Amino acid sequence: MSEILSVIVAAGAAADQGADPPARARPAVAEPAAEAGAEFRFEVERFADVRILRYRVPGFAELDTRTKKLLYYLYEAALCGREITYDQKYRYNLSVKRTLEQIVRHYPGDRDTADFRALTVYLKRVWFANGIHHHYGHDKFTPGFSAAAFAAFVRGTPAPFPLREGQSLEQLVAELTPVMFDSSLDAKLVSKSADRDVLTSSAVNFYAGLTQPEVEAFYADTAGARGATSVSLGINSRLVKIDGVAVEQVQKVGGRYTEAIERIVAWLEKAAGCAENDVQRAALDKLIRFYRTGSLEDWDDYNIAWLRDTDSHVDVINGFIEVYNDPLGMRGTFESIVSFRDPEATRRIGTIAGAAQWFEDHMPFFGRHKKPSVTGISGKVITVVIESGDAAPSTPIGVNLPNSDWIRREHGSKSVTLANIVAAYNAVRGGVDREFSYGALEAERNERYGELAATLHVDLHEVIGHGSGQIEHGVGSLHETLKNYGSTLEEARADLVALYFAVDPKLVELELMPSVEVGYAAYDQFVRGALLQQLNRIEPGRDLEEDHMRNRQLIAAWAYEHGLKDNVIERRTRDGKTFFVINDYAKLRALFGRLLRELQRIKSTGDYAAIRELVERYAVKVDAALAAEVRARYAALDVPAFTGFIGPRLVPVRSGDAGREDAEIEEEIVDVGIEYPDDFTEQMLEYADRYAFLPAWN
Numbered sequence: 001m002s003e004i005l006s007v008i009v010a011a012g013a014a015a016d017q018g019a020d021p022p023a024r025a026r027p028a029v030a031e032p033a034a035e036a037g038a039e040f041r042f043e044v045e046r047f048a049d050v051r052i053l054r055y056r057v058p059g060f061a062e063l064d065t066r067t068k069k070l071l072y073y074l075y076e077a078a079l080c081g082r083e084i085t086y087d088q089k090y091r092y093n094l095s096v097k098r099t100l101e102q103i104v105r106h107y108p109g110d111r112d113t114a115d116f117r118a119l120t121v122y123l124k125r126v127w128f129a130n131g132i133h134h135h136y137g138h139d140k141f142t143p144g145f146s147a148a149a150f151a152a153f154v155r156g157t158p159a160p161f162p163l164r165e166g167q168s169l170e171q172l173v174a175e176l177t178p179v180m181f182d183s184s185l186d187a188k189l190v191s192k193s194a195d196r197d198v199l200t201s202s203a204v205n206f207y208a209g210l211t212q213p214e215v216e217a218f219y220a221d222t223a224g225a226r227g228a229t230s231v232s233l234g235i236n237s238r239l240v241k242i243d244g245v246a247v248e249q250v251q252k253v254g255g256r257y258t259e260a261i262e263r264i265v266a267w268l269e270k271a272a273g274c275a276e277n278d279v280q281r282a283a284l285d286k287l288i289r290f291y292r293t294g295s296l297e298d299w300d301d302y303n304i305a306w307l308r309d310t311d312s313h314v315d316v317i318n319g320f321i322e323v324y325n326d327p328l329g330m331r332g333t334f335e336s337i338v339s340f341r342d343p344e345a346t347r348r349i350g351t352i353a354g355a356a357q358w359f360e361d362h363m364p365f366f367g368r369h370k371k372p373s374v375t376g377i378s379g380k381v382i383t384v385v386i387e388s389g390d391a392a393p394s395t396p397i398g399v400n401l402p403n404s405d406w407i408r409r410e411h412g413s414k415s416v417t418l419a420n421i422v423a424a425y426n427a428v429r430g431g432v433d434r435e436f437s438y439g440a441l442e443a444e445r446n447e448r449y450g451e452l453a454a455t456l457h458v459d460l461h462e463v464i465g466h467g468s469g470q471i472e473h474g475v476g477s478l479h480e481t482l483k484n485y486g487s488t489l490e491e492a493r494a495d496l497v498a499l500y501f502a503v504d505p506k507l508v509e510l511e512l513m514p515s516v517e518v519g520y521a522a523y524d525q526f527v528r529g530a531l532l533q534q535l536n537r538i539e540p541g542r543d544l545e546e547d548h549m550r551n552r553q554l555i556a557a558w559a560y561e562h563g564l565k566d567n568v569i570e571r572r573t574r575d576g577k578t579f580f581v582i583n584d585y586a587k588l589r590a591l592f593g594r595l596l597r598e599l600q601r602i603k604s605t606g607d608y609a610a611i612r613e614l615v616e617r618y619a620v621k622v623d624a625a626l627a628a629e630v631r632a633r634y635a636a637l638d639v640p641a642f643t644g645f646i647g648p649r650l651v652p653v654r655s656g657d658a659g660r661e662d663a664e665i666e667e668e669i670v671d672v673g674i675e676y677p678d679d680f681t682e683q684m685l686e687y688a689d690r691y692a693f694l695p696a697w698n
């Protein structure tokens with residue numbers, strides 16, 4: 001079986017980066033009294049369409065010193081890579097970011113003007129999105145200040161700016177002005193448009209000078225030579241045309257982004273030096289090796305070693321991971337998530353993982369699309385210590401890795417739920433669910449079971465959903481066959497698996513939920529989230545682009561239409577407000593099962609025409625009037641559409657001379673403290689000071 005662009009399956013992040021997502025899992029974390037005080041302020045700031053929260057790290061203080069040191073080294077390794085993400089997303093991101101940071105740090109003039117305030121908000125949005133395109137909608141931000149004001153701020157700030165070699169300040173202004181102010185230039189971060197070349201119409205910095213057919217041709221040659229264990233082509237490189245020839249620029253020590261990658265490696269080496277056990281040390285050593293060689297075989301080796309490391313307390317994701325930002329789904333964006341295990345909540349996910357074969361056997365798939373034996377799915381609940389790159393400030397709440405098809409097939413995958421992030425979301429939930437629930441029954445059921453329903457949905461999506469099913473012999477991997485629709489299909493498939501089993505008595509039997517009422521709450525939640533609540537995230541006049549949003553609407557709109565004759569989901573209006581009410585949960589489950597079988601068939605046979613038809617028909621178009629209504633209802637509730645986080649700060653406590661500059665001597669760290677900064681701008685400027693290793697122009 002040729003499995004060339006194995007990069008992609010699934011992937012993780014974000015069973016629910018989406019709609020109102022961040023679900024409400026029960027706070028699965030036992031918090032020591034000292035940290036659980038009511039005075040902890042979760043929400044610290046709002047700007048544009050965003051609110052900024054903080055999360056706690058319960059249990060950190062009780063960890064032993066070696067574990068804290070390990071976490072600290074991984075924390076530094078995470079942050080050292082953060083600017084790679086900016087550059088990967090758009091070639092001008094670092095120069096715009098650093099120019100604006102200099103203004104905000106040093107501008108000596110009047111800061112209490114509309115222009116300066118607008119510039120500050122714009123920069124915060126850039127920090128939030130790791131670039132000048134919206135992190136979710138992918139449209140370029142519109143500055144709330146003029147190009148003339150921008151030029152005046154630059155000229156009026158006596159500080160060094162990120163000039164190109166030989167460039168004057170005026171030339172820098174002239175270069176950045178259209179980048180920021182011309183709304184038609186590089187307007188979209190990632191284009192999935194069916195009628196334009198997705199590479200030339202995407203601003204993302206993974207390719208230069210190449211069209212989609214040229215990239216496909218480049219990899220077609222490599223593809224044939226690969227067997228059943230094909231590497232993740234393109235995962236750690238940029239592909240550019242030089243003198244008419246496509247060339248991969250590999251991200252590694254001595255290669256692209258070496259300035260940041262060398263730092264990452266140095267911290268990872270320290271981490272390996274205080275690993276918990278040999279398995280963890282082996283995984284870290286292989287990650288270091290991958291960063292040194294850039295070899296795709298080394299990347300696979302590392303991923304397998306990382307999968308084997310299931311017993312350690314501490315875990316880390318660090319690398320070029322998710323491929324959502326690549327229109328072709330090959331290239332990974334840098335991210336890191338550093339965490340330690342939450343043993344209590346991990347038991348729940350272990351129960352689900354333990355029943356994986358039962359779930360596979362009971363899938364509504366055609367028999368030949370079921371896996372005869374499911375291996376290696378492990379799930380756990382983690383407490384996040386720091387996130388960086390593509391995982392911050394906006395974060396997933398569930399992650400399932402690795403993304404390589406063949407590794408998942410032969411070695412399984414690891415699935416995690418980010419418990420303390422979910423707990424922070426729960427702490428600030430408003431009355432949104434009540435607003436979009438039609439009746440008292442639905443609202444009360446949600447109050448009672450909504451958290452558990454959402455938690456189980458994420459767990460089933462990640463632990464069972466992505467790992468299920470098999471591709472027919474001779475059919476290529478997901479993104480090879482389904483191309484730009486691959487991610488949407490895979491997310492829909494995982495969501496449908498979660499939905500299909502949400503009302504199954506098996507979950508009661510496994511003592512995961514007290515009754516199928518929890519499943520009904522999950523159905524209510526999903527339908528109102530997909531057909532109503534997520535529309536709050538769409539700019540007026542826009543269609544759906546993001547994979548998770550598309551997948552949700554695909555499922556709900558398809559089920560709505562196919563259930564019309566039986567009135568399975570009913571659209572009702574009350575006081576000018578729209579609701580979707582589920583009248584028949586059993587029939588809805590049957591519809592979910594039908595669609596799930598069809599999506600599995602499409603994946604298993606690589607039926608591009610079928611997925612294109614489904615997505616374009618159900619998952620893209622937005623009812624503009626309904627979207628406007630939803631936005632108005634949210635506005636009345638005063639809940640921003642997006643949420644992100646300020647990360648904690650780890651502070652090493654050193655023995656001996658506290659003021660020494662060569663602070664990186666391992667033996668000197670006797671403890672690591674944790675602080676919870678509460679100012680977004682301060683944290684971003686602190687990171688900008690400490691972790692700006694890349695040239696502004698790469």
Ligand SMILES: [Zn+2]
Pocket residue numbers: 010011012013014015461466490491494
């Ligand atoms: Zn997913």
